Amino acid sequence: MATLTDNADTGDFVLSGDLTVTGGDIVGAATTNLLNAATTVNLGSTAVTRAINIGTGTNADTINIGTGATTADVITFGNTTQGIATTFTVNSGAQTATPVTFDLDEVTSVTAFDLSVDALTTGTGLLIDDGTAAGLSSGTLLQVQSATTDTTAITDGMLAYFNWSGAATKSGDLVRINIGTNLFNVTDDGSSLFSVSETGVTSAVPHSFTAAGDVSIAYDLQFTNQTSSSIKTNAPLTIEAGESSENNNLTLKTYGTGKIITDGAFSVNSQSALSASATPSVGGGSYYTTPGTQTFTNFTDGVAGQLIFIEHVDATTDYDCTASNLNCGTTDITTTASGDASAWIYDGTDWHLIAFMDDSDNHETGNGFDLAELFVSTETLQQGDVVSIHPTENIKVQKALSGDNQRVIGVVSTSPGLILGEQIEGVNAYAIALTGRVPVKVNQNSLPIVQGDFIGASSELGKGQKISSGFIVGRALESWTSNSGKDTVEIFVNPIYVNPTDSQLQDSIATLQNDMALMQSQLDLGQEASSSASFTDLSINNLTVLGDAILGNTVINGKLNVGTLQFDNTNNSIDAIGVLKIQPLALANVEFLGGLITFDTQGNIKAREITAEKYNVRGASAGEGTLLSNEYEVFIYSVAVTPESLVLVTPKTLVDYPLVVTEKQEGIGFKVKMSVTSAEDTLFDWFIVDKVSSN
Structure with a gap:
């Protein structure tokens, strides 16, 4: 039986015992308290299915639980023995407001919401599920945000914190995100910083890997910047292909006309010894030493384009050049010695000898195409200079001039194929090509040269020119013109005398006949009676002097002809048939206008100003x-x-x-x-x- 008593102090009714309401409502004032002296108040504790409705009216309802308590309040849903789930259903109505709001604004420094699942082993602690077949489209299932203005929050505060602090080592995942076909995307003000899809991971920010361990990448590393890409290190960099137990190639590849460029010193690898085999492997390097008594027939494990360098450390290593995969001539190399070296390149089938250095030959055998002999010179000669026998000193040479005639003997060699004689320390000796192919310097005033033209000495010291007959130094092997930009022409050295052609002989005979007729007319006039004469005043229409003549101050009104030169005082001119040469021996400078214009012996011009309609530049400028x-x-x-x-x-x-x-x-x-x-x-x-x- 329930007892309802009146509390005189508070004006409240106090219920003791059970109160059964079979129908109707219990209506209170604005605030109604149901109090029970017992420690537990049960609503619907019997085994009957029922609904307990709180705040079903149209106005906003507030349920306060434990607002005046001084100890912790506990609300328990469900039971611990029957395994029956408890469901909270929140009806959102017209969806004009947030259906459920947990207001924890008064909490400052303690845990605001604690979801404790201490007994959980294989279940799920918290499940947020949209629960519909249509699925989430443009909404947000879970949003964690902060609008704090605290300047230290970004340093000390965190939006999320996952802590696995168990003592035992776990093999499970601390966080696992199953993205399905969608993206995991980290953005900054709408711009993607880091995203993950089923096909790739995209990052728009630099990465720093500061751990001491390695970074492992299973497949390709591709730089997509079309402008420039770099791999930089602050320490020595080593690129290895494969593992120590494997034999993998390392390939550097470009496309089109791209080049592989080393900007700095380049080293192929450390030196190692070839195996004692007729076909040693060269797959592991490029720089080797010989193994001892052995005749090589091939080098195995090479790749097309590979270069190898072999240093001989013995005198018992030979090369089979005639019946093997070694392309090194028609005769086997069987006279090697310690100190010799060879370089080879592989075409995918055969190895081709690039160079062989005979260490005992004192570098006297070159890769040129001429036979040279050492000659001493008192002058400083250069490669390509035409030289002649010195006129006064025995067995010496000098730079040649066109007047040296039969003394012209050769050209200073550039890279002799074979040198005769011995270089003596302290003696100024030069390798003079006596026969064979060499480049020779050309006088820029030479007539154009074509293959087969005779080349002889010119009026410029040490330089050759095209000539038609006389003493030559050789024959041209290539063409040349003054505007070709070349200072040399390749010739075959063959110093001989070339007879003039029939037309040249006819011209010489005609000139000789004219000279003889002039001499006869002078003899007829008796001008041969005296070998010298002295006149105080002489006026004569025509004066012919055969032999030497010494004149003091001489005034010539009109023209003065000296050989092919003509001096004309009527128009202040000097003319020449052919090239007018001034200082052809280049013994001193040539000055004009009191030194305002100077030509030095090296061909340089010094002037105040130069005006020209067009400038032509030749050479390296x-x-x-x-x-x-x-x-x-x-x-x-x-x-x-x-x-x-x-x-x-x-x-x-x-x-x-x-x-x-x-x-x-x-x-x-x-x-x-x-x-x-x-x-x-x-x-x-x-x-x-x-x-x-x-x-």
Whole structure:
């Protein structure tokens, strides 16, 4: 039986015992308290299926639980023995507001919401599931956000924290994200920073791997930047292919006209010994020593294009050149010695000998095509100089002139095939090509040269020219013109005398007949009676002097003819039939206008100003260059570069950034650089001008 009593102090009714309501409502005022002296109040504790409705009216309802308690309050749903699930259903109505809000705004420094699943082993602690076949489309299933303005929150605070602090080592995942066909995407203000899909991981920010361990990549590493890509290290870099138990190739590959460029010193590998076999393996390196008594017939495990270098450390290693995969001539190499060396290149089938150095030959055997002999000279000779026998000193040579005739004997060799004689220390001796093929310097005033033309000495010391007869030094093997840009022409050395042709002989005979007729007329006039004469005043219409004549101050009104030269005082001119030569021996400078214009003995011109309709540049002072695509710089070789050089560079295509000369090396060349690489080759012209002092 229930007892309902009145509390005189509070005005409340106190219920003791059970209260059964079979129908109708229990309606209270704005605030109604149901109190029970017992520690537990049960609503619907019997085994009957029922609904307990709280706040089913149209106004907003508030349920306060434990708002005045001084100890912790506990709300328990479900039981621990029957295994029956408890379901909370929240009806969202017209979806104009958030259906459920947990307001924990008063919490500051303790845990605001604690979901404790201490007994959980194989179940799921928290499941957030949209529960429909249509699935999530554009909504957000879980959103964690912060709008704090605290400047330290970004340093000390965290939006999420996952902590696996168990003492035992676990093999499971701390966090597992099953993305299905969708993306996991980390963004910053709408821009993707890091995303994961079923086909790849995309990152838009740099990565730093600071661990001491290795980074493992199962497949390809591809750089997609079309402008420039680099692999840089702060320490020595080693690239290895395969494992120590394998035999894998390392390939560096380019496309089109791309090149593999080493910018710095390049070393193939450390030296190792070839195995004692007729067909030793060279798959593991490029630099070897010989194994001892052995005759090589092939080198195995090579790849097409491979270069190998072999140093001989014995005198018992031979090469089979006639019946093997070694292409080294028609005779076997059987006279090797310690110190010899050879270089080979592989075409995929055979090995071809590039060079063989005989260490005992003192480098006297070269790779040229001429026979040379050592001759002493008191002059400083250069390769390509035409030389003649010295007229006064025995067994010596000098730079040749056209008047040296039968004394012209050869050319200073560039790279002799064979040298006769012995170089003596302290003696100024040169290898003079006596026969064979060599380049020879050419006088720029020479007539054009074609193959087969005779080459003889010229009026310029040490330089050759085309001649038609007389004493020659050899025959031209290639063509040449004064505007060809070449200073030398390849000739076959063969110093002989060439007789004039019939037409040349007829011209010489006609000239001789004219001279004889003139001499006869002078004899008829009796001018031969005296070998010398002295006149105080002489007036004569025609004067012919045969032999030497010495004149003091002489005034000639009209023209003075000296051989093929004509001096004319009426128009202040000097004319010559053929080339007018001034200082052909280059013994001193030539000055004009009181030294305002000077030609020095090296062919240089010094003047105040030069005006011309067109300038032609020959040699190393001008040229063209190409800065390859995706390259920052290119080095141009030119011996014309000096510390005082001004190098002018003109692009031949449109460029976004200027070309700059950043380095000059005297006698070698200069470097052209662009601050940003281009996707296309950049063509440019260059021109070198030296700035000299005003004096």
